[in-house]
Amino acid sequence: MGYNFKKGKNYKEHYSGNNQCAEKCVLVKNHNHEFLSSTDYAKDEECIIHNHRIAGVTGPAIRCGNSHVHKIETLTDTFCDHFHSVCDTTGPAISLPGGKHIHLVKGETSVNDGHDHDYFFTTLIEDPTNVPNDKDC
Template sequence: MAYRMRYNNYNNNEANRQSNYMGARVSEELCHNKQKHVHELQGSVKIADEDDPHNHRFCTVTEEAIPICDDDHVHEVCFRTDFFDNHFHEFKGRTGPAIKVGDHHVHCIESVTSENDGHHHAFEVATLINDPLKKDEKHECCHDHPWDRTR
């Protein structure tokens, strides 16, 4: 499983293509020139730890669309929260399927972070709309969505 790339520089050398900031191996198929759509994702986790109540914030960009059944898709998501009181949390998982919003769509995630400093945090978040300036959305990953057929 590959996660969001974070390169030290943007030259296309072998070392940069082979690992990302979390240390996961990156397959050659991810190093292509045409990108399928992605979504921005930002939010806060719920307050946790009764002895030291606090929360964390996060911001990331999803991986490219992954086709699933019924002409739909999901996205891989990986993030680290901000740092609070000598700890942070991580999340690695997938969004839910696309949810239509006008001519565009969003995805939701309801999950929990990793356990660090003796606790984890629950969170619920929706991605931002993909490519908000584009008027007629067609997904490269899935070709037509059922809602595209009605126009």
């Protein structure tokens, strides 16, 4: 299944209203991911060009097909007395060497102060500080 990266189309369109995949979904190994990024630049109602920072932690994993996704709900930082909400669902896991993975997230913030912002980022790897039991600290 491919994903449409055109403006206004994001991963949540591929999932039901409760943010679960339209296919059979069950929770997978409990984990989450940190994320941090910046939005694109936009003009507010006073024509001031600016962007916002986004940071947070995803919700737990939700199985979707042969992979899983995560729900993201957070607020951007504040600029000139306004901020935006970010509510989205990540894409499926992207495998990395060593058995770790990340997720891609692309979408738009809420409209506040007469504008919205696009964002496009990856989550950080899951459980980055996990030390295997056979390793000494």
